[in-house]
Amino acid sequence: MNDGAGGLTESATTMNFDVTSTDDSGNYGSVWTDFDNDGDLDLYIAKCRQGVNSPTDGRRINVLFVNDGSNNFTEAAATYGINVGWQVGPLPLETLIMMVT
Numbered sequence: 143m144n145d146g147a148g149g150l151t152e153s154a155t156t157m158n159f160d161v162t163s164t165d166d167s168g169n170y171g172s173v174w175t176d177f178d179n180d181g182d183l184d185l186y187i188a189k190c191r192q193g194v195n196s197p198t199d200g201r202r203i204n205v206l207f208v209n210d211g212s213n214n215f216t217e218a219a220a221t222y223g224i225n226v227g228w229q230v231g232p233l234p235l236e237t238l239i240m241m242v243t
């Protein structure tokens with residue numbers, strides 16, 4: 143966890159990710175960003191899986207974990223229309239913002 147002063151501390155218990163909608167595999171790239179501009183960091187993961195070519199396979203569908211402000215993360219890529227299975231590589235923040243807005 144970032145302590146806000148440039149330091150990082152290990153923490154295995156302060157984040158709660160809801161991973162029930164994904165098999166948690168096939169990750170390719172990720173970005174922490176406050177995509178909804180509410181003051182907390184959210185996590186977008188672009189997924190890829192070697193040998194899996196179907197864009198509807200869950201191992202290829204990108205996920206967005208939205209922070210509730212207390213470090214509880216809920217997967218909500220479909221809510222924002224970015225649960226895509228095609229890959230274009232890790233997206234710059236500006237591209238993600240354009241996709242969400």
Ligand SMILES: [Ca+2]
Pocket residue numbers: 175176177178179180181182183184209
């Ligand atoms: Ca946020």
Ligand SMILES: [Ca+2]
Pocket residue numbers: 180182208209210211
């Ligand atoms: Ca939030």
